[in-house]
Amino acid sequence: MLKVEDTGAPVEFSPALVKQFDEIVSRYPKGKQKSGLLPILHLVQAEYGWLSSPAMDKVAEYLNLQPIEVYEVATFYTMYFMRPQGKYVLEVCRTGPCCLVGAEKIMDHIEEKLGVKEGEVTPDGLFSWRGVECLAACGFGPVLQIGPEYTFYENLTNESVDKLIGDLKAKANN
Numbered sequence: 001m002l003k004v005e006d007t008g009a010p011v012e013f014s015p016a017l018v019k020q021f022d023e024i025v026s027r028y029p030k031g032k033q034k035s036g037l038l039p040i041l042h043l044v045q046a047e048y049g050w051l052s053s054p055a056m057d058k059v060a061e062y063l064n065l066q067p068i069e070v071y072e073v074a075t076f077y078t079m080y081f082m083r084p085q086g087k088y089v090l091e092v093c094r095t096g097p098c099c100l101v102g103a104e105k106i107m108d109h110i111e112e113k114l115g116v117k118e119g120e121v122t123p124d125g126l127f128s129w130r131g132v133e134c135l136a137a138c139g140f141g142p143v144l145q146i147g148p149e150y151t152f153y154e155n156l157t158n159e160s161v162d163k164l165i166g167d168l169k170a171k172a173n174n
Contacts, residue, residue, distance in 0.1 A: 011054040013062075017047060021062060033063050037073055041080055050081040078132060086121045086128035088168050089147040092156075094131035098141035102156075106142045107131055109158045113165060126172055127165070 013021070020043055024036040040063070044055050051074050060067040074080045081089075092098075092107050107118070110129050114122050121128045137143045140154035144161075146168070153164060 011048075011052065011058045013044075013047075013058060017043060018062070025063075034065060034069070037063060037065075037070065038077075041070075041074055045080060050084050083119075084121060085147075087126050087172060088128075090127065090129040090144055091132040091135070091147065092129065092144045093133070093135040093137070093141060095134045097138040098135075098143060101141045103131075103142035106144070106156050106158070106161060109161055110165075113162065126169065 021036070021040050024039050024043075025033045028035040037059070040059055041051060041056075044059060045051055048055055056070045056074055057067050059065075060070045063070075075082065090110060092103055092110065094103055094107070107129070111117060114127050114129065116122050116128065118130050119128065132145075135143050135145055135152070137152070137154055142156045143152065143154045144156060145152050146164075153160070
């Protein structure tokens, strides 16, 4: 995954990435290429780690859309990042049931443990975190998922979060 700052410079997608775009667009009837927007945005985010304005502009150009059409979709869905993220994004459920069993305390602990506020990236580039809406495990809260693989963890405690962060650091150093 490339980490690219938004310098405003145009983005050029690799031939391999464009080939993947072509395969996606081929699934839809002629003139309905916009239907491929979501999976194409996923590929761009996987390549760059987030969706910069120049990258979204290039997607719009590829799909023959207005840039605003891409921005509207990308900013609507929380799975797309509008700024650089850590290699691992810890997403903690912050809805009522999880908060009743300690999600807010877990988020405070993560902030303290990582030394960054919600939405920020650790200096080593490994972690960022954020609260998200329901992760559909209300009976097992507090819960979190970790991107980019979206592994899922239930019944969190400060100790289990510390172990998880330690394991991810070890994995990144291998």
